[in-house]
Amino acid sequence: MPVPATSEIFTEAGVKFRQIDIDTELVTPTGAAIIAELSNEFKVMPAMSVEKIGWGAGYKDIDIPNVLKVYLGEMESKDNTVCVMETNIDDSSGEILGFTSEKLFEQGALDVFFTPIFMKKNRPAYRLTVVCKKDDMEKLQNIIFRETTTIGIRYRFEERKVLERKETEIDTKYGKLKVKEVVKIV
Secondary structure, three states: OOOHHHHHHHHHHOOOOOOOOOOOOOOOHHHHHHHHHHOOOOOOOOOEEEEEEEEEEOOOOOOOOOEEEEEEEEEOOOOOEEEEEEEEEOOOOHHHHHHHHHHHHHOOOOEEEEEEEEOHHHOEEEEEEEEEOHHHHHHHHHHHHHHOOOOOOEEEEEEOOOOEEEEEEEEEOOEEEEEEEEEEOO
């Protein structure tokens, strides 16, 4: 069982950890603090091009190998899976739809757009499409249900390709303007 300080550090950082049947401390509070500070996500090691491997051996004699292995490398591919949510909305004003769009972007939507459609009995309506990361899906669904007249949302997961880009500023006759510049075209 981790000591209280280690458990608290891991809990605050969102580290996934579990107890194993070894009767000694395997992670010190200092080690936990280093992991929590240097890592931005905690999951199975992704595919990567390994540049260096570091090994460390503990001094305690335990039932399993008392070694730590750390990899340094570049991930081969980023997870470019996105969630595409869609819903048909009628009986809603443009002001409500615009407000909803702003809220969705503020809460992490990657893209939000409306498509004019006709529903049964030729009622004019809009299809709302929201592209987001899977982790943001529930939060954005709640906004759609709260702010619109919809009673259901469809979703699917898709892969996407994104060009590498960086944000810069350019000078214009109207002042500075933030732009995105493509770094490398494949």
